[in-house]
Amino acid sequence: MTSTQATTTSPERSTPPIGGFSLGIVRLEVRRLLRNHRTVIFTMVTPVIFFLIFGLNSAYADRRVGHGNVSAFIMVSMALYGAVMANTSGGAMVSLERALGWSRQLRVTPLSPTAYIAIKMLTSMVLGFTSVLVVYAAGLVTHKPSMPLFVWISTALCVWVGSLLFAAFGLFIGYLLPSENVMQVIGFSLMLFSFGGGLFIPLSQYSPALRRAAAFTPLYGLNQLVHYPLTGGGLDWTWPTNLLAWLVIFVGGAVWLFRRDTARV
Amino acid sequence: MPFPPGPLRRFQNMSSPPTRDSNTHSHHTSTPAGNASALQAAGLGEKKASHTALAAIHLCDLHKHFGSVRAVQGVNLTIRPGEVVAFLGPNGAGKTTTIDMILGLSRPSTGQVEVYGLSPEQAVSRGLVSAVMQNGGLLKDFTVEETVRYISKLFSASRPVAEVLERAGIAGIAGRMVSKCSGGEQQRLRFAMALLPDPDLLILDEPTQGMDVEGRRDFWNAIRKDAAKGRTILFATHYLEEADAYADRIILIRRGEIVADGTAAEVKAMASGRTLRATLAGADATSLKGIPGVEEVKLQGDTVIINSADTDSVARYLLNETDARDLEITARGLEDAFLALTGDEAHDIGTAPTPRGAR
The missing domain is CATH 3.30.70 (Alpha-Beta Plaits)
Structure with a gap:
């Protein structure tokens, strides 16, 4: 009888606070992401394995780089790789959910678009944070990376926040290829970007021509910038330029595809 | 075509309020005095009264064009609280397009939509109206229970998750992954989600599309139980049997226009022979x-x-x-009656260019 009362007497109805945003939803989203083995492998397992392979090699691991050593340098690179992976898949999820019709389902609930974006951002950030944490934990446990405490913290923060920009890339690629297999495409393209950005092999080992070309790839600027607290020295204007240019390309591409997508519905 | 549009229209907007015993009107008029004064004391009396005076849905000269395709052309419609209404028409008649506008998923090219006197967006965000969507996707990597819990967190006042699972008849599969659910189970999951805000108006767009006979029966049993409690229900279908069995009022749509509006008996009588x-x-x-x-x-x-x-x-x-x-x-089968009323010839159905979402 109580439900009869509820439907027929219609008590004062209200809209939810903060557009339907709640941490409980973020928790459900994170749990859902962690359930996806591919996501976990790409964002946590692979970066740690890469760090263990490349970052501990005694031939060069203890060599000095700026305020620390090569092992620390590689640890930052791998954390960046994992965090970028996490944010890209987070961004791709949004466009995938649109293609699946889940966003349409959400539109007949009080959830506001802003709250939805906030939920997705936070979910990406939690996942990105976990990637950084896992790689840095591997670094701590192995005792190889060496740098001052504030550099541990500042590089981790730079990686965490900077990688958020790749959510736009995920959004873009998700709109471009809205399918369940988008993770494979993301895995492959980020692998290429990582080589271009110098995450896997130091750019100094590339031929001059290849190095010039690498400076135009999307992870180049971000990679240089997140290492800056460690390497020190002068800031190169090409780094932020590279970062901004790719940000504009990804956001622009995502907006363009989003518009094309909504125009059809 | 044996039934020219002219005479059919006399039924338009003529249907009287529903006759179901448990509908909102009778419920209110027969509210015991004690109950009413309790509501009065809670300060709900006046609000309730003004609320029920409003139409659940009011569409005024509604048009929707997709480029040169006129999906909805001049629909006028009032649905009163407590009615169970079927939107009946072939694919491409404009049922989904109209529903999308009622839910605020798309904007009318011209015309007005009011849901309980509010804009669709306001009605949705207050949980006054919810919907079981035809192509509303579900996330495969959630369980049934997680999906419902996710949606329940979005409403300011939500029924308990366990309760809606029970009412939709899927409490037994709460822990199952959505990807492992049959079409019918997924549809009942959508129904459970739509029950969360305990909406005054429930909209179902082709709810049994693609279900087997048993799934269809289970689904409608769940809906029927729910409708008995006085909820206003609008469902789109292209099965006349469904409209016949479950609706007080049938609205026939053809090419974006209402061609008939009346009880099932009235509509069937139009296509005798x-x-x-x-x-x-x-x-x-x-x-x-x-x-x-x-x-x-x-x-x-x-x-x-x-x-x-x-x-x-x-x-x-x-x-x-x-x-x-x-x-x-x-x-003449019900299907034939339906065809007689909604299409002048069979080839009209299906060959007309149909934009996405204009079903």
């Missing part, structure tokens, strides 16, 4: 059409199919005057 089949080699459609009472003649090889209000005399004629054999007379 029977169908006669016979084998007749070398049949000539023109001469068959000359038989008194014949409305429509179709030839399929040696088979003739004749629609007529007086099939007896057609049969007499065929048996006496021609070599026709294997005669078979059937009451």
Whole structure:
């Protein structure tokens, strides 16, 4: 009888606070992401394995780089790789959910678009944070990376926040290829970007021509910038330029595809 | 076409409020005094009264164009609280397009939509209206229970998750991954989600599309139980049986216009008559059409199919005057009635260009 009362007497109805945003939803989203083995492998397992392979090699691991050593340098690179992976898949999820019709389902609930974006951002950030944490934990446990405490913290923060920009890339690629297999495409393209950005092999080992070309790839600027607290020295204007240019390309591409997508519905 | 649009329209907007015992009107008028004063004390009395005076749905001269395609053309409609209404029409008639506008998923090209006197967006965000969508996707990597819990967190006041799972008949599969659920189970999951805000108005867009007979029956049983509590329900379907069995009022839509609006009995009466089949080699459609009472003649090889209000005399004629054999007379199926009312010819359905979302 109580439900009869509820439907027929219609008590004062209200809209939810903060557009339907709640941490409980973020928790459900994170749990859902962690359930996806591919996501976990790409964002946590692979970066740690890469760090263990490349970052501990005694031939060069203890060599000095700026305020620390090569092992620390590689640890930052791998954390960046994992965090970028996490944010890209987070961004791709949004466009995938649109293609699946889940966003349409959400539109007949009080959830506001802003709250939805906030939920997705936070979910990406939690996942990105976990990637950084896992790689840095591997670094701590192995005792190889060496740098001052504030550099541990500042590089981790730079990686965490900077990688958020790749959510736009995920959004873009998700709109471009809205399918369940988008993770494979993301895995492959980020692998290429990582080589271009110098995450896997130091750019100094590339031929001059290849190095010039690498400076135009999307992870180049971000990679240089997140290492800056460690390497020190002068800031190169090409780094932020590279970062901004790719940000504009990804956001622009995502907006363009989003518009094309909504125009059809 | 045996039923020109003119006469059908007299039913438009003429239907009276529903006669179900448990509908909102009777519920209110018969509210015991004690109950009413309790509501008064809670300060809900006036609000409730003004609330029920409003139409659940009010559409005024609604148009929607997709480029040059006119999906909805001048729909006027009022649905009162407590009614159970079927939107009936072939694919591409404009049912989903209209529903999308009622839910605020798309904006009318011209015209007005009001849901309980509010804009669709306001009604949705207050949980006054919810929907079981035809192509609302579900996330495969959530369990049934997680999906419902996710949505329940979005409403300011939500029914308990366990309760809606129970009412939708999926409490037993709460822990199952959505990817492992059958089409019918997924549809009941959507229904459970729609029950969360305990909406005054529930909209179902082709809810049993693609379900098997059993799934369809289970689904409608769940809906029927729910409707008995006085909720206003609008569902789109292209199965006349469903409209017939579950709606107080049927609104027939064809090419973005309302062509009939009335009770199931009224709508069925508009498409009376029977169908006669016979084998007749070398049949000539023109001469068959000359038989008194014949409305429509179709030839399929040696088979003739004749629609007529007086099939007896057609049969007499065929048996006496021609070599026709294997005669078979059937009451015109509900499907035929529906086709007679919604399409002038069968090829009208399906070949019209249909933009995405304009079903």
